[in-house]
Amino acid sequence: MTTAPQQYKKLLPAISGETRPFWEACKRGELLIQRCAKCGKYQFYPRGFCSHCWAAEPPQWVKASGKGKVYTFTITYQNRSPGYAEEVPYVLALVELEEGVRMFTNIVDCKPQDVHIGMPVEVVFRKATEEVTIPYFRPAKP
Amino acid sequence: MDLRRAAAIVGVYEHPTRYAPDKSEQLIIAESIIGALNDAGLEKKDVDALFVAAMPPGITGYGLCDYLNLYPRWVDSTNVGGGSFEFHLSHALTAIAAGRIQCAVIAYGSTARSGGVAVGTGGATRWGQARIAPVPDSFEDIYGTTTVGLYAMVAQRHMHEYGTKPEQLAEIAVTMRYHASMNPHAMYRDPITVEDVLTSRMISSPLHLLDCCVISDGGGAVVVASPSLARSAKKKPVWVLGVGESIAHQGGGWRDLMEMAAYQSAPQAFRMAGVTHQDVDMCMIYDSFTITVLMTFENLGFCKRGEGGAFVSGGRLRIDGEMPTNPDGGGLSSNHPGMRGIFLLIEATKQLRGDYAGTPRQVHARRNRSEPPSIALCHGTGGALGSRHSGGTVILGRD
Numbered sequence: 001m002t003t004a005p006q007q008y009k010k011l012l013p014a015i016s017g018e019t020r021p022f023w024e025a026c027k028r029g030e031l032l033i034q035r036c037a038k039c040g041k042y043q044f045y046p047r048g049f050c051s052h053c054w055a056a057e058p059p060q061w062v063k064a065s066g067k068g069k070v071y072t073f074t075i076t077y078q079n080r081s082p083g084y085a086e087e088v089p090y091v092l093a094l095v096e097l098e099e100g101v102r103m104f105t106n107i108v109d110c111k112p113q114d115v116h117i118g119m120p121v122e123v124v125f126r127k128a129t130e131e132v133t134i135p136y137f138r139p140a141k142p
Numbered sequence: 143m144d145l146r147r148a149a150a151i152v153g154v155y156e157h158p159t160r161y162a163p164d165k166s167e168q169l170i171i172a173e174s175i176i177g178a179l180n181d182a183g184l185e186k187k188d189v190d191a192l193f194v195a196a197m198p199p200g201i202t203g204y205g206l207c208d209y210l211n212l213y214p215r216w217v218d219s220t221n222v223g224g225g226s227f228e229f230h231l232s233h234a235l236t237a238i239a240a241g242r243i244q245c246a247v248i249a250y251g252s253t254a255r256s257g258g259v260a261v262g263t264g265g266a267t268r269w270g271q272a273r274i275a276p277v278p279d280s281f282e283d284i285y286g287t288t289t290v291g292l293y294a295m296v297a298q299r300h301m302h303e304y305g306t307k308p309e310q311l312a313e314i315a316v317t318m319r320y321h322a323s324m325n326p327h328a329m330y331r332d333p334i335t336v337e338d339v340l341t342s343r344m345i346s347s348p349l350h351l352l353d354c355c356v357i358s359d360g361g362g363a364v365v366v367a368s369p370s371l372a373r374s375a376k377k378k379p380v381w382v383l384g385v386g387e388s389i390a391h392q393g394g395g396w397r398d399l400m401e402m403a404a405y406q407s408a409p410q411a412f413r414m415a416g417v418t419h420q421d422v423d424m425c426m427i428y429d430s431f432t433i434t435v436l437m438t439f440e441n442l443g444f445c446k447r448g449e450g451g452a453f454v455s456g457g458r459l460r461i462d463g464e465m466p467t468n469p470d471g472g473g474l475s476s477n478h479p480g481m482r483g484i485f486l487l488i489e490a491t492k493q494l495r496g497d498y499a500g501t502p503r504q505v506h507a508r509r510n511r512s513e514p515p516s517i518a519l520c521h522g523t524g525g526a527l528g529s530r531h532s533g534g535t536v537i538l539g540r541d
Binding site for chain 1: 260263264265266267268274275276277278279280281282283284285286287288290291294295296298299302343344345346347348349392394395396397399528529
């Protein structure tokens with residue numbers, strides 16, 4: 001018995017009801033974050049409620065500008081997990097979006113050694129499978 | 143209720159193994175519990191509570207009671223990573239003070255090394271087949287997070303904000319190795335230099351191989367008793383003066399990464415204990431990575447935020463320095479079987495009792511160099527600084 005080679009070896013997100021709008025938006029090339037109608041605060045990662053004020057009504061989905069700055073990062077030289085092991089060295093980063101929230105990501109489309117804290121970055125989407133598209137960040141075009 | 147001295151550590155045991163391919167995790171736990179009861183001069187029949195945490199896919203409270211053939215009246219398998227055992231001591235103190243139990247055992251055992259668990263660099267698959275949760279793992283692990291990477295991101299930010307130097311981190315590793323040279327059970331005992339740390343392989347920038355803890359097998363146990371039972375135990379009691387617990391996390395995407403859980407747990411412990419930082423003779427600080435130690439001192443309040451680099455420099459953490467820290471060699475050189483918090487309590491207890499008296503490994507009291515330390519502070523960190531972690535602070539004192 002033969003099976004087709006798995007193209008995407010890295011971990012895929014598990015998608016649930018409360019996170020589905022985020023992942024559906026990624027497929028359209030949009031980065032969504034959430035804003036609470038009651039307290040007005042943004043949150044990331046997405047949740048089915050506001051984690052700041054615990055308002056009963058679910059937070060609103062808002063399209064983020066997709067621009068931000070590198071808050072911190074590390075160049076990963078060792079990861080034994082399939083998919084990542086083959087890609088070292090890669091940049092794991094926390095990016096602070098213009099809206100204020102921070103999200104984990106990889107900085108792509110540049111040399112790892114060129115990444116620095118405060119570097120302006122912009123979102124870029126890459127299709128992992130038919131169902132999943134993942135947001136990454138690259139150096140912002142001037 | 144005043145919980146100060148409401149319970150005492152009366153027995154401890156550190157399993158000497160660093161490699162145990164022929165033992166189960168449960169057997170390491172059982173041998174550790176038996177060793178700690180022997181140290182206390184107590185027996186199985188005295189034990190009425192079991193506190194345990196283990197690595198996934200793990201050991202459960204009820205499963206371990208079965209293995210030990212124990213019928214406790216209190217079971218707690220709180221698992222907040224490597225700092226779980228400081229939480230256990232806090233919970234045991236409360237249970238004893240409430241009169242629900244008289245004698246608790248806190249235990250840990252692991253075969254992380256012989257089992258080939260890539261604790262720091264395995265990424266999401268470090269415990270075997272990855273199981274990714276919709277939140278928050280799906281927004282973190284997909285990008286190739288590793289334990290060391292999550293600490294490295296915090297180290298990078300600390301260097302950016304405060305000018306902390308790799309040499310300052312390296313001095314922590316050098317100090318721990320110096321201490322390990324005096325510990326016959328330590329995994330690595332050959333001295334290293336700052337240069338050795340800085341030229342060791344980069345694992346996740348800015349953390350080098352020698353900025354990272356070892357991976358060993360091992361385990362240990364602690365016996366906690368009520369004051370009345372403690373007075374009849376074989377060894378001098380080591381009193382629980384203060385405890386504090388906390389969790390820190392991403393905070394909806396807004397967290398200040400420089401603020402550790404220790405920032406919240408330390409004031410609780412100091413307030414309960416009624417002591418100040420100046421009263422502390424020694425520290426046992428969870429040293430998963432060098433940055434963990436540096437930032438823990440800041441967040442415990444031993445120095446201001448950003449001054450950790452200077453604080454750990456100049457030999458201050460050496461056994462003969464101003465704040466002797468991890469005289470057993472710590473996780474950086476002695477042992478780190480996945481979760482290390484139990485060993486903080488064990489070593490602090492031995493030092494307070496003066497178990498190493500007459501040897502270079504014995505820490506001395508700040509005020510009287512011919513005496514063992516009076517007050518020891520233990521701080522366990524579990525999880526990962528960059529995403530979410532626990533902090534358990536324990537302050538111990540002798541009679």
